[in-house]
Amino acid sequence: MSASSTVAKEARTVLTYTINERVDNEQIRAWQLRAQIISRSQKRLKNLWKRVGVLSLQGNVNEVKKFYSAMLKDPRTRAKLVELKKRKRTRQGLMPETLDMIILSEAIALGRGDGDLQFMSKDGDFCEFTEEIEAKYGLRVLSVEDALQFKVKLERSIQ
């Protein structure tokens, strides 16, 4: 199992965001405590990353932008992107965030060297378009929920 350095970077950002958001919701300042929680969590995340390979990959993000632009023109896929925008509060337009498109481009670049690569995510920008992505790039997208269900089935069959 591998991840890209872009994914690792995004995970760090999301971790900070999530911790801060939760503390903000409780209307607590406590900046030093936040720094402590973020620092400990980042350290734990770093240790978890050691269990997988983190690769520096180079993808073609412009190719992915064209892919999603083409989906904006198709009414069926456009409807999915409109729905995703409603669910993702921070989304500005209908296109996915640039960082997400970079991550997909890196997976595509990695997949071109390996015929049997699966891309695991729980992001709707990928999971809602599994057929389109597989048809265009030969990259199979596996949602985290599907992977977890598969794991449970496997464990039961072993027992």
Next chain:
Amino acid sequence: MSSVQITSRRSSIPERANILFFILSELGHVVTELKLQKLVFQVQNIAKVPRGYRYKRHLYGPYSRELNIDTFTLAKKGLIKREEVRGVQYPYWRFEITPPGEAYFKERALRNLTRERIQRMRKVLNEYKGYSHYQLAEMVYQQWRIRKPEALRREMAELAKNLQGVTSFWESAYFPGCPAITYFLAFAEYLQDALSKALSLTDTVVKSVLLMASKEFHDKLMNIAQVCSKEDVCPLDAQEGLCQSSDPSLYEVFDFIEDLCQRNDVLPKLLSRKRGELVTEDEYVRLQKSLKTLNVSVSS
């Protein structure tokens, strides 16, 4: 005595001795303990070298017992030469680095000093090396206001107010996804606590060093704030843009302050502070519940 024993003994040389080795390596020798004490003090505290010597106020201003002990120990190990010289009126000490000391410094100690830190240390040393021991002692008294506890107290109170001002800016610029701003605010909060605790200290040397370092920290935070208020730029990029070649970064200054506070029993380091000092019990309980779903622990 076997070479294995010598090697293991040398590995017990404290990191703070790097400052002493650096000064003796650069100057060749230093005459009088007074001058050595003050040169180490200046280099350590102006160049912001963390994990250095603890200084307290003594007869002739800042004095470090640790430095005195290190000169004795390192002379015994043959890494420096400590010679008593008969002066015209009084005997005095002469300190010189030996060839094994020079070799140790280049092979081991230099590895722990970055190029930027060495540049800063050299700059400070060059500024003060030409003064006599009495001139240097007097200069240190004046520069650090060691004889003026009331002036120090007033400046600390003033700085605490100014810190509040720059904290307000960063709170208004804050957004949850930015780790830099979160850390800036954490550092500022830590500093407020440190200044508050330091007001009750009796030793003016520790107070003065903390005050000067805190002022530098405040100024750096202000400079980054000025850039960010005019341009839409990441605070880390702003800091890198402002940081001149060997100038200590905001993080280095904070590292120095934290280390100073810990070694002088003002405050533990930020990441080691107890939660009871940072939040109320009620806040802690609410946070525990909120973060539990993330599998994140609040307590250390």
